[in-house]
Amino acid sequence: MRLEGELGSGFSIAKVQEVAREGSPPNNFLFTTSGTSSPLGRRQRTVPLASIAHIRRGVATGCNQFFLLTDEQAAKLPDTTYVPAATRLRDISTDRLDEAAHDAIGARGLRRWLLWLSEEDADDHIVSQLLEQGEVNGVPDAHLCKVRKLWYAVERIAAPDLLFGPMSKGRFRLIVNDVKAVPTNTFYGIRIRRTLESVEPVAMLASWIRGPAGQDALANASRQHGSGTLKIEPRDLADLQIPIHIAQALD
Incomplete structure (x- = not known):
């Protein structure tokens, strides 16, 4: 072995x-x-x-409310700062998550994007505002966020x-x-x-x-x-x- x-x-x-x-x-x-x-x-x-x-x-994001985005939230950000996400099994009605199935999740107003930020992304004005709002809401104090080098950078897989x-x-x-x-x-x-x-x-x-x-x-x-x-x-x-x-x- x-x-x-x-x-x-x-x-x-x-x-x-x-x-x-x-x-x-x-x-x-x-x-x-x-x-x-x-x-x-x-x-x-x-x-x-x-x-x-x-x-x-x-x-594990540490705070899904902050790191998982709806279409409306994602539309305000640079398209390099988020990636497609699979968040809940019950949101996927088929056995194949293709673009049509992923779009259907968004059409229901559900969260289907994952914030995918690097240190360089924080220089963007819109991203900076988002991070400031996260800090106001105490997101950096969540356990998983607190132990990251950058609280807003989730694990990359x-x-x-x-x-x-x-x-x-x-x-x-x-x-x-x-x-x-x-x-x-x-x-x-x-x-x-x-x-x-x-x-x-x-x-x-x-x-x-x-x-x-x-x-x-x-x-x-x-x-x-x-x-x-x-x-x-x-x-x-x-x-x-x-x-x-x-x-x-x-x-």
Whole structure:
């Protein structure tokens, strides 16, 4: 098993390989590539999701009322100071968050943009006014804001390929993130490690997770809370066993 990550942000499984303890010992114990045709590759039927994807919680803003914007609020700011956001599972009515679905959220007057500020952005007159208003409202004193180097600069993460709702009373929701929205911490993000030339492998993974086998595996890995609500932790989602043919399409 090979791990990736660091102490600050945690570790995830980067690669898993099993070697049968029989016959002659291998020449080395390095990981073979996914294209290797070997008896092991033919026998192995599943791999953990973390071997092909990064799994992590979305961004915790510290004050959603300030950092998440409606269309009206975003229109007043330079377009480089905010990015598409995915904020609440119930606001997304389809299993694909494309531009039309994201626009529909905005048309309802809901918050669908995330402030994405740097130190240089604070020099802009409009941004400066916004920050002053945030200070008047005590936003810098919120716990997460207080521990940042710049209270107004949220953690920068890469937009995931899939948005996963970690709590469910029935089926777990999985949303293809076509619009490349940055999720808040109500979601887990699943980002494929390799840059893909086609969206088909991601759709294949999404279809399997939404299907009976994937939903059963998620339910078995979840913990039951009150009123029958199921919740799965990031580490358990990372260990979700994916069929090898899907993993190979994504590796």
